[in-house]
Amino acid sequence: MTDDALPDLRASDADRERVAEVLRDALAEGRLDMAEFEERLDATYRARTYGELAPITRDLPVAGVTPPLPAVSLRKEPQAAGNWAGRIVGGEGTSTWAVAVMSGFQRRGRWTVPRRFGCFAFWGGGELDLREADFAAEEVVINCVAIMGGVNIVVPPGVEVVVRGLAVMGGFDDGETGVPGDPGAPRVVVTGFAFWGGVGIERKLTREERRQAKLERRQAREEERLERRQAREVERRARRELHGDFRHDRRRHEE
Template sequence: MTDEAPELRASDADRERVAEVLRDALAEGRLDMEEFDERLEAAYKARTYGELAPLTRDLPAGRHATATGTDPAVSLRKEAVPGGGWGGRIVGGEGSSSWAVAIMSGFQRKGTWTVPKRFTCFAFWGGGEIDLREANFADGEVEINCVAIMGGVEVIVPPGVEVVVRGIGIMGGFDHREEGVPREPGAPRVIVTGFAFWGGVGVERKLTKAERLRQKEERRQEKLERRAQRRELQAARREERRQDRVFRREEHWEDR
């Protein structure tokens, strides 16, 4: 964050950018789970750049930004435009993993990884999970090619991503429920293709743990605000009744 204007209000994109830095630090072993949870919660509670700054100051991303003169808060403000958050996740280049196989077993691709332009997987009497919620993307359009024979593959996408399903099922099927959801500006398109025989390929849209935590915190804050409003209303009514009793006593003594 910036020392130039720490009092500036942070946006959702700012908080999410800090959350990405924290998730990378967790994956690299720089933070343990307890400290990660504490910092992540603080990030989603933060209202200003000044509150976000300490959360990444001791991490490589923060030191690099300071050394190069590109303060993270400046970068965040530049990216806090439609599609800015997604733009940081479409990284180009090659994917960190391009295939997976499960034969009477299972596989997972989850966490922070880079989805290639084409990812191919095969499941035979087994199952696989391809989780894109925290992934980066080699291109704005990626293809997940799934072959499931007496097995299954689950593709998990985050909100905002467009999903197109083009797979063929014989005594099996592909899940089309997530098609037709509007794509957020700058978000990637995920095309699910392949073949399912006595098996299935599911597509599900889920929030990340960080987003669920943020929404939980928002609901908690709303609940606290409603309680405060109720207390204020009750206090106002008590004061109104007290004033009314005082007024009636004064009238009583005037009549005497």
């Protein structure tokens, strides 16, 4: 039995509540604005038959139907080729090598990654942070040798990473290999050798980008809470008006 098959069949309170729930979900998802929600919710609580309820949610997803979810990527959107082109500067790198022997090294912030960069860690460790770096070429090669030490490479979202290292009683992290890069983004090839040591690669946003993303998530939650609060208030008002109409109709019938 469908709503269209028996449009004159009287709707129950449970039927109206199901429609109201669909409207609340549509408001929270941004499918309806507040004015449309109020108009449709008012029509829902005034509806007497299935024929009056059916058009209210005809253009909205119904219970049991889940629209396909968009693909989620850690890559920043948008990160157009033109933006990346501004970070592929050519020329020479800020430095071409780094060494840590029972010590450490670090390259971070604004620096230029050369076409080939070599690093060596022995009983020590180093970090190469490429999140704010420029690149001397569309493809750069970072050769890492870690003996009883470690090297950590941090890349920004959108950069393609290829790992070609060899490890003996150690490790070369290749978890980021195969993740496609943005159009026009540089390609980072990591090579080298690890013995009783390791080379790690992680993809992270900058501190400012993480702060901005956190603020956006907080703002979205606040907006959603406000919309739900407004929706509940509209619903309470509609219920009061509906009950008032029922009492008015009953008095007229008794007279």
